[in-house]
Amino acid sequence: MKTVFFIVGLLCCLQSSWADGTLPRPEYPRPQFERADWRNLNGEWTYEFDFGKSGMNRKLYESKGFDNSIIVPFCPESKLSGVNYTDFIPAMWYHRTVRVPQDWNGKRVILHFGAVDYYSVIYLDGKRVGRHWGGSSSFAVDITDFVRAGVEHHLVVYVEDDQRSGMQAKGKQSGNYYSQGCEYTRTTGIWQTVWMEAVSRCGLKSARITPEFDQSCFIICPEFYALEEGMQVEALVKDGSKVVSRLIRRAATPLTMTLPIKKLKAWSPESPFLYDIELDVRDKDGKLIDRVKSYAGMRKVHVEGNRLFLNNKPYYLRFVLDQGFYPDGVWTAPSDADLKRDIELSMDAGFNGARLHQKVFEERFHYWADRLGYLTWGESASWGVNTSSEEAARNFLAEWGEILTRDRNHPSIIAWTPFNETWDRPSNDEQARIHDRLVKDAYRLSHALDYRPVNDASGNYHVMTDLWSVHHYAQSATEMVKRLEPKNGTLPQKSTTMEVLYSGQPYFVDEYGGIKWVQGKQFAANSWGYGDGPETLEEFYARLKEITDVILSYPHIAGYCYTQLTDVEQEQNGIYNYDRTPKFDRERIREVFLREPDNYKSPSEK
Numbered sequence: 001m002k003t004v005f006f007i008v009g010l011l012c013c014l015q016s017s018w019a020d021g022t023l024p025r026p027e028y029p030r031p032q033f034e035r036a037d038w039r040n041l042n043g044e045w046t047y048e049f050d051f052g053k054s055g056m057n058r059k060l061y062e063s064k065g066f067d068n069s070i071i072v073p074f075c076p077e078s079k080l081s082g083v084n085y086t087d088f089i090p091a092m093w094y095h096r097t098v099r100v101p102q103d104w105n106g107k108r109v110i111l112h113f114g115a116v117d118y119y120s121v122i123y124l125d126g127k128r129v130g131r132h133w134g135g136s137s138s139f140a141v142d143i144t145d146f147v148r149a150g151v152e153h154h155l156v157v158y159v160e161d162d163q164r165s166g167m168q169a170k171g172k173q174s175g176n177y178y179s180q181g182c183e184y185t186r187t188t189g190i191w192q193t194v195w196m197e198a199v200s201r202c203g204l205k206s207a208r209i210t211p212e213f214d215q216s217c218f219i220i221c222p223e224f225y226a227l228e229e230g231m232q233v234e235a236l237v238k239d240g241s242k243v244v245s246r247l248i249r250r251a252a253t254p255l256t257m258t259l260p261i262k263k264l265k266a267w268s269p270e271s272p273f274l275y276d277i278e279l280d281v282r283d284k285d286g287k288l289i290d291r292v293k294s295y296a297g298m299r300k301v302h303v304e305g306n307r308l309f310l311n312n313k314p315y316y317l318r319f320v321l322d323q324g325f326y327p328d329g330v331w332t333a334p335s336d337a338d339l340k341r342d343i344e345l346s347m348d349a350g351f352n353g354a355r356l357h358q359k360v361f362e363e364r365f366h367y368w369a370d371r372l373g374y375l376t377w378g379e380s381a382s383w384g385v386n387t388s389s390e391e392a393a394r395n396f397l398a399e400w401g402e403i404l405t406r407d408r409n410h411p412s413i414i415a416w417t418p419f420n421e422t423w424d425r426p427s428n429d430e431q432a433r434i435h436d437r438l439v440k441d442a443y444r445l446s447h448a449l450d451y452r453p454v455n456d457a458s459g460n461y462h463v464m465t466d467l468w469s470v471h472h473y474a475q476s477a478t479e480m481v482k483r484l485e486p487k488n489g490t491l492p493q494k495s496t497t498m499e500v501l502y503s504g505q506p507y508f509v510d511e512y513g514g515i516k517w518v519q520g521k522q523f524a525a526n527s528w529g530y531g532d533g534p535e536t537l538e539e540f541y542a543r544l545k546e547i548t549d550v551i552l553s554y555p556h557i558a559g560y561c562y563t564q565l566t567d568v569e570q571e572q573n574g575i576y577n578y579d580r581t582p583k584f585d586r587e588r589i590r591e592v593f594l595r596e597p598d599n600y601k602s603p604s605e606k
Helices: 002-016 336-348 363-372 390-407 429-449 477-484 537-553 586-593
Strands: 038-040 043-049 068-072 091-099 108-113 119-124 127-133 139-142 152-160 194-199 204-212 217-224 232-239 242-250 257-260 275-282 288-296 301-304 307-310 317-322 353-356 375-379 413-417 468-472 507-513 557-563
Touching (some): 108 127, 204 288, 317 375, 317 507, 363 390, 375 390, 468 477, 507 537, 537 557, 537 586
Parallel strands (some): 317 557, 468 507
Antiparallel strands (some): 038 194, 108 139, 108 194, 119 152, 232 242
């Protein structure tokens, strides 16, 4: 009985943190497409687990409320949700009531989900209004025809999640009951902000914003929910309060708006300047019917030879691996400030960016990266996908396309990585063809939707790629030299039979290090790091410096990514502890990661 009382008390304490009326994660979730009229739906919902997947037969979609409470947007596996249930959850149901404000009458009402893992069905008053496949991508449902202003409605969300099916991307969510190796606590259901907004029936649906650095202009391509005769759209680009470019065009589909910028201010890690952008839609009488606020950075990223260029100059990447896990929130940061803090901790350690690893980070993270001048590679949560399955391939490509479309306006993202370590590529020829086709399709889809370079499969096995990445966890300079030293003029690669041959792309060591160091008590009995951990701090610093110095010594290497920013549960090889407290002397860490190769130039500059 004492145990039961303790658990109940713990859950009450966790939920009481929101009892003062404040909302968890109250900030606007989509900072590059912001409207003034919106409602945050985070907070207390009710839920029911559906272990037998019998809820449809029991018509739980007609529910007026379940018996258990959960704090959204935190997943039920997390402490912050107030549930903290960490076994597998094959299906579950959520419920809350929603009331559309009276002054939204006559407008579209759009219901948004930052992310729901994995398959979700949305109901209003027992009627199905939408479905979505994909655990990491955002989606929206137009619920205009199912709600009335001023009336209370019952919102029910059904979720299915099978991390072990091979049909869905799960990232680093553990396929076993316990966290082990490189896999950690699972995330099921709603794990990002839920919200709704009022939009004119002919309002903006999206806007792609592309910087043309060499031409000194922004290309804006707006998309509308609907068009009416005489509609116009106006785009403003601002430097603070000063309008530096303005353009008015008749609303149309498609529409390309070119806004020239005089005396451009470039965006870079050294100077992360952002232009504010405002998009206004007016009807035939000139009445404002929609206004969206956004921003953009004027910067260019491209590949020449074996160098990655930023704003037409070769740029050396001093990256860190960031897995985006939190002790209390799992995949969801406890607050917006925590997202910002992770970037600041990384920059304070000397890194100029991160490989966002096996997780699709929420838009607020990218917002802070844009503001702070922090470079990133965007990655999917590809682990868990059976790459030799046609159905899994379909699921992956659909979700990857949604991810790219959502995040492609962020200047801080400089490359895409659809896959990570595809060392489970089948040797069977028929299955290998399906695998290779999927990787090629992901590469081509990335380029069809965006201009950034693509690292098709971080580490291995490369099929079609703009960037060449290798993973080496050698724990001494001697071993690192063996893995990176060119042989007979040929750069080392994982396999010459399982992947295409290296053909001169920018070459990155985008995973290395992983040196175990436990500051105080171990997180778990199965805590680990790569290789044998050093016995003293001095040994740690020496090892870190010598393996990094080897990478810096090779002119063919265009950058690195150290594993990792923080410990994650049992994987205790971070620069910081899992709770983000320091493990090492700041200055000694910065001394290693602030260094760059001498005279890092493009081949044409040498």
